[in-house]
Amino acid sequence: MLPTATQSFQSKARLAAIGSYLPDGVITNADLERMVDTDNDWIVRRTGIERRHRASEEQSTSDLAIAAAGDLLARYPSVDASRIDGIIVATTTPDMPFPSVASKVQQAIGAARCMAVDISAACAGFVSALQMANGLILSGSYRSVLVIGAETLTKITDYADRSTCILFGDGAGAVLVEADESGAFLASNAVTDGSGGMQVYCYPHEKIVQNGREVYKWALSTVPDGVRDLLDQAGLKVGDIDWFVPHSANLRMIEAICERLEISSDKALQSVVSNGNTSAATIPLALDAASKEGRLRPGQLVALYGFGSGLTQSGLLLRWTI
Template sequence: MMTIAHPTENSAFASSARITAIGSYVPEQVITNAEIEQLVDTDNEWIIRRTGIIERHKAASDQFTSHLAIAAVKDLFDRFPATSAEDVDAILVATTTPDMPFPSVASQVQQAIGALNCLAADVSAACAGFVTALQMANGLIMTGVYRKIIVIGAETLTKITDYTDRSTCILFGDGAGAVLVEAAASGAFLSSVATTDGSGGMQVYCNDDHKIVQNGREVYKWALSTVPDGVRKLVQSAGLQLGDLDWFVPHSANLRMIEAICERLDIAPEKALESVVRNGNTSAATIPLALDAAYKANKLQPEQLVALYGFGSGLTQSGLLLRWTLSSN
């Protein structure tokens, strides 16, 4: 069984950041399980039984990751009008599917929203990318130089999905989620953990044909054997217990995987927030999409304890424990 080093515990960092706004976007086109049935030897019942996925969204041929990221940020601005692009100090975009090697997706978001004198950078940490970018945002805020940072998870995975591979084409979709992270006198970020085991990195990779290749069985075994311990360390390093959690937000790779992780942690499945059922696996976007769906449904309330935990290709994991600070709609 694959093993990894214990996560690095960073609970000593000062609580100095909090999430103050959120937005999301998914493309209009939907790929149903019935459509997948027409492409490979599979069926709706098998897909749901194995993954829980009902449908996923697909970007148009002329729609790329930057477009999704920009739309998510504009949704954030529309819903939280007190937020101004002029006040944004940095933009971090977590993605493995940038429009092109350079310029960065973040720089395209910067130009589109008109954020002046703004740091802009992409973060490549696959399905752990959004949480990793949140950790980086907290570190930037701790310097005292940065006050407001937009963190985005955005992917167009359908553009690199092999629709002849029945083991992977059922999984992936496109989408984007964004949050505004601000400095605060009393921060809400409580603890973090992070680890990488590069020896297993090729269990999920993009091949020379620019298509996703995944050893799903091995990734599933790795996640179930390592993620629960990472989540425990994340919570315990803040002096808390798993029972204190109001919500658990793991990477939405597969609904059955989420259920299995919850079982190993003795967390009630209804405490897990997901985005996979209606969006598929959107890699770096799964966690912000799950957060925004829960926020819109008035599930997330101020002062609730929320554990975010991303994991995936690398093999990498990133966790962040926070107090939710946004009031309901």
């Protein structure tokens, strides 16, 4: 439900800061040619991916999440970490079942009195976490929630499977959601089709398995209608969108979704070409790159749309306020 005009100051939210982190290790398409039966032309033609980042053996998902939070805090010195009262980390690759990645971030940044939780919604995780942060602020009990998408997918990638090893990379992105008088969250939706959940899966201590063809078909048949639903809620049209930020699973998939939405692919922000598919981190990485480049500016209308294993999808329409 959208906020009403009578709701209090504390019951609206905006994005206030952003940060990101990519590990130093890189896997190029040339590297993959030496690992498996593939080649650069085939990879680029099918996915658009040119390289992906890889965490070191010593780096865990919490290290990446903490680094992204640290980047945010360094770039926005007015943000007081001790006053952050919520941390939500979206990840499918936590360091361990417990304690949570979020609790490690809390300790590392010095958030003194802070709720800290992880959520698992695969590639829809970051948008789902933003929705939850907005809900916490709508409750009036929270004023500042740090949302992070962080993954170390290379640790669960099968480098003998040429259909999946070309896709995945590691990285983390963070945004700060704060209470605000006017608010910037305009509409949201979420839906899951568990009957297709095993099209992408990973058992404990095993590697990712994906039926890419079926996931591609599902995304093309459902994501455009999900984006239109967001716009309908806000009384807007596709042409009103300044930037469309889908999950960066595959550049060809993004182009096909844009075609079905009848929106120029030039309006799609992506992180897949340089970073591969980083699951919950793809959307914040795309946002931060566009922000640094000056393409993403305050007041612009942005549609975020995450989708992936579950089969789960989450959408969010907002005004950019950073």
